[in-house]
Amino acid sequence: MITETAQKQANVEVETPLLVVENLTRLYGHGCPRCLELTGPETGTNTCSNCGTLVACADVNFEVYEGEILGVVGESGSGKTTLLRCLYGDVAPTKGQAFLKSFGNGRQDIFQASSQQARYLQDFVMGMVRQNPAQGLHLHITAGGNIAERLLAAEWRNVADIRERSGALLNRMEVPLNRMDHYPAFFSGGMQQRVQIAKALANHPVLLLLDEMTTGLDVSVQAGVIDLVKEVQRESGVAIVVVSHDLGVIRLLSERTLVMKNGRVVENGLTDQILEDPQHPYTQLLVSSSNS
Amino acid sequence: MQNTHIQINNLSKVFTQHILRGKQISAFKGVSFEVERGLFVGIAGLSGSGKSSILKCIFGTYVASSGEIIYCLENNTVIDLAQSSARQITRLRGSEIGFVSQFLRAQPRTTALELVARPLLNAGVPRPEATERAQLMLERLGISSELWDGYPVFFSGGEQQRVNIAQALIRQPRLLLLDEPTSALDDRNQSVVISLLEEAKQSGVTIIGVFHDRALLNRLSDKVITMEYGRLLV
Amino acid sequence: MLKDLITTEENYNYAFLDEGSKREIRRNLLKAVAIPGYQVPFGSRELPIGRGWGTGGLQITLSLIGQGDIVKVIDQGTDAGVNAANIRRLIERTAPDVTTTFQTSEATIIQTRHRIPEEKMQAGQLLVLQVPLPEPLRLVERSENATRRMHADKNYSRMWVALYEEIVKHGLLARAYSYPVMVNGRYVMAPSPIPRWDVEKLNNAEHLSLFGAGREKRLYAVPPRTAVVPLDFEDYPFTVEDFHGIRCQRCGAEHSFLDEITTEAGQKTYMCSDTAYCDEQVAKKVAEREMQKEFAG
Numbered sequence: 068m069i070t071e072t073a074q075k076q077a078n079v080e081v082e083t084p085l086l087v088v089e090n091l092t093r094l095y096g097h098g099c100p101r102c103l104e105l106t107g108p109e110t111g112t113n114t115c116s117n118c119g120t121l122v123a124c125a126d127v128n129f130e131v132y133e134g135e136i137l138g139v140v141g142e143s144g145s146g147k148t149t150l151l152r153c154l155y156g157d158v159a160p161t162k163g164q165a166f167l168k169s170f171g172n173g174r175q176d177i178f179q180a181s182s183q184q185a186r187y188l189q190d191f192v193m194g195m196v197r198q199n200p201a202q203g204l205h206l207h208i209t210a211g212g213n214i215a216e217r218l219l220a221a222e223w224r225n226v227a228d229i230r231e232r233s234g235a236l237l238n239r240m241e242v243p244l245n246r247m248d249h250y251p252a253f254f255s256g257g258m259q260q261r262v263q264i265a266k267a268l269a270n271h272p273v274l275l276l277l278d279e280m281t282t283g284l285d286v287s288v289q290a291g292v293i294d295l296v297k298e299v300q301r302e303s304g305v306a307i308v309v310v311s312h313d314l315g316v317i318r319l320l321s322e323r324t325l326v327m328k329n330g331r332v333v334e335n336g337l338t339d340q341i342l343e344d345p346q347h348p349y350t351q352l353l354v355s356s357s358n359s
Numbered sequence: 360m361q362n363t364h365i366q367i368n369n370l371s372k373v374f375t376q377h378i379l380r381g382k383q384i385s386a387f388k389g390v391s392f393e394v395e396r397g398l399f400v401g402i403a404g405l406s407g408s409g410k411s412s413i414l415k416c417i418f419g420t421y422v423a424s425s426g427e428i429i430y431c432l433e434n435n436t437v438i439d440l441a442q443s444s445a446r447q448i449t450r451l452r453g454s455e456i457g458f459v460s461q462f463l464r465a466q467p468r469t470t471a472l473e474l475v476a477r478p479l480l481n482a483g484v485p486r487p488e489a490t491e492r493a494q495l496m497l498e499r500l501g502i503s504s505e506l507w508d509g510y511p512v513f514f515s516g517g518e519q520q521r522v523n524i525a526q527a528l529i530r531q532p533r534l535l536l537l538d539e540p541t542s543a544l545d546d547r548n549q550s551v552v553i554s555l556l557e558e559a560k561q562s563g564v565t566i567i568g569v570f571h572d573r574a575l576l577n578r579l580s581d582k583v584i585t586m587e588y589g590r591l592l593v
Numbered sequence: 594m595l596k597d598l599i600t601t602e603e604n605y606n607y608a609f610l611d612e613g614s615k616r617e618i619r620r621n622l623l624k625a626v627a628i629p630g631y632q633v634p635f636g637s638r639e640l641p642i643g644r645g646w647g648t649g650g651l652q653i654t655l656s657l658i659g660q661g662d663i664v665k666v667i668d669q670g671t672d673a674g675v676n677a678a679n680i681r682r683l684i685e686r687t688a689p690d691v692t693t694t695f696q697t698s699e700a701t702i703i704q705t706r707h708r709i710p711e712e713k714m715q716a717g718q719l720l721v722l723q724v725p726l727p728e729p730l731r732l733v734e735r736s737e738n739a740t741r742r743m744h745a746d747k748n749y750s751r752m753w754v755a756l757y758e759e760i761v762k763h764g765l766l767a768r769a770y771s772y773p774v775m776v777n778g779r780y781v782m783a784p785s786p787i788p789r790w791d792v793e794k795l796n797n798a799e800h801l802s803l804f805g806a807g808r809e810k811r812l813y814a815v816p817p818r819t820a821v822v823p824l825d826f827e828d829y830p831f832t833v834e835d836f837h838g839i840r841c842q843r844c845g846a847e848h849s850f851l852d853e854i855t856t857e858a859g860q861k862t863y864m865c866s867d868t869a870y871c872d873e874q875v876a877k878k879v880a881e882r883e884m885q886k887e888f889a890g
Contacts, residue, residue, distance in 0.1 A: 348377030
């Protein structure tokens, strides 16, 4: 029998997260004191009825640990894409901080980084794969050239070395080597996504952001891409934040998941818990509506 | 030196169905029991009595509504799983706590062999060794080598269940939770699984198992607790 | 003679531009010299020459000349071309105390379009280059805002990708003129449409090089003793034009940039692009022959 006196709180080593996001908020519009109160899952809207400001996301807090895959699921307007775009530096948040272990020892807010630091984060620390390959790739630069861009940013100056590494990455992503000098404009959607992933991983980032990576792809192609991502994650240990509206994708990839609605996080827990014992009313609705 | 591996204190689980205007369904209530290290505790009861739900609360798949799940780690420190964070639970799964579900969740493009080798690979075992051990396990469970490169989604129910057991047992966690793992197996395969479980027990694995087959339960367990309508019978 | 007929009573200021304009241009040139390779925007003035015909280079020259300056003007290497001649005449008319010359070593200021003189320029000499398109990144990025940000962030990966793609497509670095260079390890610069042959003359030079783009309204500079390095790869290094086995048909020079000329008879022949240099080589040869004749007989 474990007595009360013998109980002590866990000495499970205190694990420092790779990424900590606090109070992330992004408004489109001038904002007013009632914006947060008038928007969110309870009111069912992102738009403040008082001033018309769009609250894309607000008060988002979460952590990502090294080597783990965190899922973010939600429907349109949930704020999940805004979340990624703020992290990657596409847009600046209205409020909030984020700390990366590999940046300033986890003590420097990445949202306050200088433009050169921000570029460093984008080129070396993080990788992003976008839903629309046209936004993540230069469609009229060769597949190898797209990857070369990242290596060149890392000051690789030997063409043979660049081609070897680009080739290896493309090969790992199951893109045939004879397509290396072809333009992604002529690739299938699945292959374009695989080139994006290869490009995102070129400089060994510690954090990979996947924004609706499989949306629009045929189901059989989706399975291949998902599987590839899992393999690559196992091999490289990269941490991943995967955003999707598809619960099936989330189930296959992530260990922990955030559920978002109208810009807020409504639930945060183990993926199997969210799917089998959803706590929040919206999560219950989402899970019961899913056909995967 | 604690001998108790896990202690459930007054644990309750209530499902609140917000879609049904907050209707509450109680899975089980006020359950308390303890399991000593290396013991096999069986939970008996009819379906719907809440047995699987207890296991799922321990594993974290269900959120306990109230009560404690006091778990003793390998280094003898103690945590309450009911209060642990999702990340803490993720870290415990695999090495500390394993779960054998009733049904196999097939993964796309993953062969049976790969599925069984996966837990070892994740633990850092080199591929050749992981593959070999996976093959041995599959052989043991009567999955012929022809099927090793097959996708389990095409296997029979029994074959799927055996693959499931293989991948759960290949890396022995300290606490193993079994949720009706043999329901689809014939007698011969059932005996194989029984001997595997007994071996696990021999190596000191603590096991909590749910079986609706009373005879099987009695045969495997050191101690049997019975659930009825969500309550533990004493 | 003809010079006596020239008057400056036509309400033109000395060297055509008003003093305020010259001062602004000189100020901006100082900024340019202070930040080697960085394009300084400036208010480009109206001149009696069309945009795209050297107004940038000319504004620099006009802002800098004064009493005692000796100016040389060349176009594609030759002093005798129509454009060079017209520019020279404008200078002579509006700045009568300035002399002009064809000799590189004599000049204090050399204004040029698309070539750098073969004869090495010395400390104290100014080279003024006419630039049509000052932005080297324009071929990879249309937006001015974006290219300015790229320079500010020293983010030249798109330029490097363009060079990589060239190698993939053609097997070599194909750019023939206006080859992009890295100045002082910081800014990528367009050295004006000089051939590759001339790019090396900018590196660690004794003289000051000033670049003017009148139509695009930019000034930039490479101070003396500044590193100017063409962008290339370890395994695909920058190379200059290969004149192996060819010499100037007129003066016999082997180490000069040669123009390919088709004679009326349809034959291909080569002559020095730098005509003043060619003249000097010819004069040297004539002098040698005279000396030999003297010794012989």
